[in-house]
Amino acid sequence: MSKNNKKNQKLKKQKAVNSSNKTYFIVFAIIVLTFLTFLNSLKNGFMTSWDDNKYIIENTLIRDFSLDTFKYFFANSYFANYHPLTMISYVFEYKFFSLSSAIPFHFDNLLLHLLNVILVFYLIKNLTGKIEIAVITTVLFAIHPMHVESVAWLSERKDLLYSFFFLLSLQAYLYYLKNGNQLKYLIFCFVFFLLSLLSKSAAAPLPIILILIDYYYGKQINKKTIIEKLPFFLLSLIFGYIAIQTQKNFGATNMAPTFPAIDRLFLVNYSLIFYFIKFFLPINLCSIYYYPIKSGSSLPVEYYLSPLALLLIVFLIYKIKEHRKTLIFGALFFFFMLVMVIQIIPLGRSITSDRYTYLPFVGLSLIVGYFYSYFSNKIKFKSILNIFFLAVTIVFSVISYYRCEIWQNGVTLFSDVAEKNPNQSHALAALGYAKFEYNDFEGSIDSYNKSLQLKKDAEAFNNRGNAKYRLKLYKEAIVDYDLSIHQDTNYSLAYYNKAATIEQLPSPDYKVTEKLYSKAIQIDEKYMLAYNNRGLARYQQNKLKEGLEDCNKALQLAPDYPNAYHNRGIIYFAMKNYKKAIEDYTTAIRLNPEYALAYSNRGVAKYYLNDKQNACMDWQIALQKGNTDSENYIKNYCK
Numbered sequence: 001m002s003k004n005n006k007k008n009q010k011l012k013k014q015k016a017v018n019s020s021n022k023t024y025f026i027v028f029a030i031i032v033l034t035f036l037t038f039l040n041s042l043k044n045g046f047m048t049s050w051d052d053n054k055y056i057i058e059n060t061l062i063r064d065f066s067l068d069t070f071k072y073f074f075a076n077s078y079f080a081n082y083h084p085l086t087m088i089s090y091v092f093e094y095k096f097f098s099l100s101s102a103i104p105f106h107f108d109n110l111l112l113h114l115l116n117v118i119l120v121f122y123l124i125k126n127l128t129g130k131i132e133i134a135v136i137t138t139v140l141f142a143i144h145p146m147h148v149e150s151v152a153w154l155s156e157r158k159d160l161l162y163s164f165f166f167l168l169s170l171q172a173y174l175y176y177l178k179n180g181n182q183l184k185y186l187i188f189c190f191v192f193f194l195l196s197l198l199s200k201s202a203a204a205p206l207p208i209i210l211i212l213i214d215y216y217y218g219k220q221i222n223k224k225t226i227i228e229k230l231p232f233f234l235l236s237l238i239f240g241y242i243a244i245q246t247q248k249n250f251g252a253t254n255m256a257p258t259f260p261a262i263d264r265l266f267l268v269n270y271s272l273i274f275y276f277i278k279f280f281l282p283i284n285l286c287s288i289y290y291y292p293i294k295s296g297s298s299l300p301v302e303y304y305l306s307p308l309a310l311l312l313i314v315f316l317i318y319k320i321k322e323h324r325k326t327l328i329f330g331a332l333f334f335f336f337m338l339v340m341v342i343q344i345i346p347l348g349r350s351i352t353s354d355r356y357t358y359l360p361f362v363g364l365s366l367i368v369g370y371f372y373s374y375f376s377n378k379i380k381f382k383s384i385l386n387i388f389f390l391a392v393t394i395v396f397s398v399i400s401y402y403r404c405e406i407w408q409n410g411v412t413l414f415s416d417v418a419e420k421n422p423n424q425s426h427a428l429a430a431l432g433y434a435k436f437e438y439n440d441f442e443g444s445i446d447s448y449n450k451s452l453q454l455k456k457d458a459e460a461f462n463n464r465g466n467a468k469y470r471l472k473l474y475k476e477a478i479v480d481y482d483l484s485i486h487q488d489t490n491y492s493l494a495y496y497n498k499a500a501t502i503e504q505l506p507s508p509d510y511k512v513t514e515k516l517y518s519k520a521i522q523i524d525e526k527y528m529l530a531y532n533n534r535g536l537a538r539y540q541q542n543k544l545k546e547g548l549e550d551c552n553k554a555l556q557l558a559p560d561y562p563n564a565y566h567n568r569g570i571i572y573f574a575m576k577n578y579k580k581a582i583e584d585y586t587t588a589i590r591l592n593p594e595y596a597l598a599y600s601n602r603g604v605a606k607y608y609l610n611d612k613q614n615a616c617m618d619w620q621i622a623l624q625k626g627n628t629d630s631e632n633y634i635k636n637y638c639k
Contacts, residue, residue, distance in 0.1 A: 026135060027121055034117050034142040037397045038110050040404035041152040045102045049410025049434040050287075051155035054079050056090055057099065060560075065095040074198075077246040082239075085199045086158040105154050112160035113151045117142045119167035120362060124369065126174045127216065132376065136369030136389065141362055145282040145399040149354040152407035158200040159358045165196035166203050166359060173210055177217055186228065193232060201243035202359075205336040207232035212336075216329045240340070247347055257291050257349075264343070266299055267291075267351060269306040271342040272335070274352050276313070279364045282399060286420045287406075287413055288427065289352045326370045333363030349426060410434030418447070425455035433463060441467040458488035462497060469501055477501050492523040496530050499537070510540040528557040532564045539571050547571050562591035566598050573605055581605045596625035603630070607637060 046052040056062065061069055061078075069091055073084040089108070097104040120141050125134035141147070150159040169192035176185035189210075196203035207229045214225055259267060274289075292300050317327045337360035343351060372389065376382045406416050414431040421427040432447030448464035451457070465480030481498035484491055499516035502508050517534035520527050535550030551568035554561065569584035585602035589595050603618030616638035622630040 023125075023131060026131065027118060030117060030121065030135070030138055030142055031114055033139070033393075033397065034114055035110070037143045037400045038113065038148075038151050038404060040401055041110060041148075041407065042103055042106050044106060044152060044404070044408045046099075046105075047153055047155065047407065047410060047413065048437055049414065049430065050153075051079070052153075055087075055155050056094075056105070059090070062087065062090045062094045065091055077242070080247055081158070081200070082242050082246055083158045083162075083198065083200050085195065086161050089157060089161065102154070106152075109151055109154060109157060109160060112157070112164055113142075113147075116160065116163050116167060119164065119171065123167055123171055123174070124362075124366060126171070126178075127213070128366075128370070130373055132373040133366070133369040136372045137362065137365040139393055140365035140368060140396075143393065143397045143400055144279075144357075144361055144365075145285055145396055145403050146278055146354045146357045146361065148285075148400050148403040148407065149287060150358045152404050153355070156355050159202075159355055162196045162200035162203045163359050165192045165199060166206060168192040169196060169206060170209065170213070173213060177213070177219065190231060190235075194235060197235060197239045201239045202337075202340060204236040204240045204243075205339060207236055208336045209333060212329055212332055216325060243340075244345065259291075259346075263299060263303075264346070266303040266306060268342050268344055269310050270303045271352050272338065273306045273309045275338060275357055275360065276309075276334075276364070278354075278357070279361055282396070284420065285354060285399075285403060286417055287354070288350045288417050288421070290349065290421055290424050290426070291351045293423075323370070323374070327367060330363040330367035330370070333366070334360045335363075337363065409438070411438055411440075423454065425451045425457065425460070427451075428454070429457065429460045429463070432460070432467070436463065436467050436470075439470075441470045445471075456483075456487055458484045458491045458494065461487060462491065462494045465494075465497060465501070469497070469504075472504075474501050474504050490523050492520040492527055492530070495520040495523070496527070496533070500533060503533075503537075508540075510537045513537045514541070526557055528554050528561065528564075531557065532561070532567060535564075535571065536567050539567075539574060542574075544571055544575055548575075560591055562588040562595055562598070565591070566595065566601070569598070569601060569605070573601070573608075578605045578608050582609075594625055596622045596627035596630075599625065600627045600630045600633070603633060607633075612637065 046057055048057055055078075061072065070084075070088055073087040073091075076082075078087055090105075093105055093108060117138060121134050121138040124137045125131055128134065150156045169189050172185050172188040172192055176182065176189060179185060193203065193206050196206065210229055210232065211221060211225070214221055219225065278285075292303060313331070317324065317331055320327060338356060341347075341353070341356040372385060376385050406412055411431070411434045414427065414434045418424075418427040418431045428447050428451035432444045432451060435441075435444040435447060444467040445464055448460050448467065451460050452464070461480045461484035465477040465484065468474075468477035468480060478498055478501050481494045481501065484494035485498070488494075495516045499513040499520075502513050502516075503510075514534055514537040517530045517537060520530040521534070524530070531550045532554040535547040535554065538544075538547035538550060548568065548571050551564050551571060554564040555568070558564065565584040565588040569581040569588065572578075572581040572584060582602055582605045585598045585605065588598040589602070592598070599618045599622035603615040603622065606612075606618060607615035616634065619630040619633045619638065623634065
C-alpha cells in the first residue's frame with residue numbers, strides 16, 4: 001500500500017472520529033439542556049388528586065414484588081388501561097424506594113424522557129442522513145412545553161415507556177431496510193412493537209408508520225411490503241380492541257358530553273388544528289381542555305373554521321412539490337400517531353390533552369428541522385435562522401421549566417385549571433377535592449360552593465359534605481349528603497357518608513344508620529365498608545348475629561382489612577367468646593401495628609380470661625400509642 005493511500009485512510013479515520021465526537025457532544029448538550037429544562041419536576045410530589053393515588057399511592061398490588069403480581073398485570077387491565085409493563089415499572093420502584101419520596105419516581109420519568117431524546121436524535125439522523133435535521137427535530141421534541149405533562153405526571157409513565165419501545169422498533173426497521181432486509185431486524189422491530197403495546201395501546205399505529213418509512217426511503221409499496229407487516233397490523237387490531245373495551249368498561253366513554261354526528265366531525269377537525277397550532281404557539285396550556293359549551297345549537301366559530309384550516313394545510317403540502325416527500329411523511333406521522341385520540345371515539349371530559357402530542361410532534365419537528373436545514377444552506381439566511389432558533393429554544397425551555405411547577409401537586413395544578421376555566425364546574429370541583437386532600441377544608445368548601453353555583457352535582461355535594469364533616473359541622477354535612485342523594489338516588493357513597501356522619505352526633509340513631517348502610521349495599525353489593533359499618537350499627541342494637549354476618553362479608557371482600565377484624569372482635573366479645581375476640585384483635589394488630597384501640601380491647605378480653613399480666617401489657621402499649629382509655633384500665637386493674 002502506498003504512503004498516499006495510508007495517509008488518506010488515516011485522514012478518513014480521523015474525520016470519522018471527529019464526526020463521531022462531534023455527534024456525541026451534540027447529543028450530550030441536548031441531554032443537558034433537557035435535564036435542566038425538566039429539573040423542576042424532581043421537586044414535585046405524587047399527584048394524588050389525579051390518578052397517582054390509583055396507580056401508585058393506594059395501589060396495594062404494586063407492593064407485592066412477586067410473579068403473581070406480574071401475572072395479574074399481564075392478565076388484567078388496571079384503571080381503564082391495559083399496560084402491564086407500565087404497572088410493573090411501579091412495582092420495581094416500590095420494591096426499591098417504597099413511597100417515602102416521589103423523587104425516584106420522577107427521576108425515572110425524566111430518565112425515560114432523556115433516553116427517548118437520544119433515540120429521536122439517532123432515528124432522525126439515520127432516517128434523513130443529516131445531523132442538522134436531527135438536532136432541530138430532537139431539540140423541539142426534548143423541550144417542547146406540551147411534553148411537560150408526560151414527563152412531570154407520574155401516571156403518564158405509559159407515554160414515556162411506550163415511546164421508548166416504539167422508537168426502538170422504528171430504529172430496528174431502519175436497520176432492516178439498510179441491511180438488505182435481514183429478517184432478524186424485522187423480528188427485533190416486532191418484539192419492540194409488542195413491548196410498546198404492552199406499555200400503552202397508543203403504539204397501535206406503528207405498522208402505518210413503517211409504511212411511511214418505506215415511502216420516505218422510496219421503497220415500492222406492493223403486496224410483499226404489506227404482507228410482511230400483517231403480523232404488525234394483527235397486533236394493532238388486538239390491542240386496539242382491548243383498549244376500546246377497557247375504556248368502555250371503565251365508563252370513560254360516558255364522561256364525554258354527547259354531540260350530534262355533524263358536530264363530532266367539527267370536533268375531530270378542531271382537535272387536529274389545535275395540536276398543530278400548539279406546536280408552534282404553546283401558550284395558555286392547561287391540563288384539561290374542556291369540550292365547548294354550545295350557544296343554542298351552535299359550536300364556537302373556531303370549530304367551524306377548523307376544516308378550512310385543515311384543507312389549507314393539505315393544499316399547501318400538495319402545492320410545495322419540491323419538499324413534498326418530507327412534508328407528507330412528517331404530516332402523516334403527526335396525523336396517524338394522533339388518530340386514536342382525536343375524539344373519533346369520544347373518551348374522557350377533555351377534547352384535547354397535552355400528553356397526546358408526545359410522539360406525534362416528532363413528525364412536525366422533522367418538517368421544521370428539514371426546512372431549517374434547507375434554508376440554512378442559503379448563506380444569508382443562516383445567521384438569522386440560528387438566532388431565531390436559539391430564541392425559540394430559550395422560550396420553550398423557560399415555559400417548560402415553569403410549567404413543571406404547575407404539576408407540583410393537586411392544588412397548584414387545579415388552581416391553574418380553574419383560573420383558565422372559571423365557568424367550568426368540574427374545574428372548581430377538582431380544585432375543591434385537591435384542597436381537601438391538603439387539609440384546607442374551608443378552601444375546599446369555598447371551591448365546591450362556586451362549582452355548585454354553576455352546576456348541581458351529586459359528587460360535588462357529597463364532597464362538600466366531607467369537608468364539613470372534617471370541620472365537625474356534622475349537621476351541615478348531613479344536609480349536603482341529602483342534597484347529593486336528591487341529585488342521584490343511586491349514589492351509594494352519599495348514603496354511606498350520611499350514616500357515618502349521623503354516628504358522630506351526640507345521640508346517634510343506629511336504626512337510621514343501619515337503613516342507610518343497607519341502601520348503600522343494595523346499590524353496590526360489594527361495598528365492603530358499608531358491610532363493616534352496618535355490622536357495628538347492628539351490634540349497637542344488640543343484633544349480634546346479623547352484625548357478625550356483616551363483618552364476615554366485609555372480610556370476604558377485603559381479607560386484609562384490619563377494622564373489620566377489630567369490629568368482629570367487638571361482636572365476639574359481646575357474645576362472650578373472648579378467645580375468638582382476642583384472635584381477631586391480634587389479626588387487626590398484625591395488619592396495623594399502630595392500632596391502639598385493638599391493643600386496648602384485646603387487653604380487656606384477656607382480663608376477662610383472667611390473664612391480668614398480658615392484659616396490662618396490652619394496655620401499656622395502647623397508652624403509648626395514644627389510647628387514653630387504657631390509662632384508666634391500668635389505674636384500676638394493674639396495681
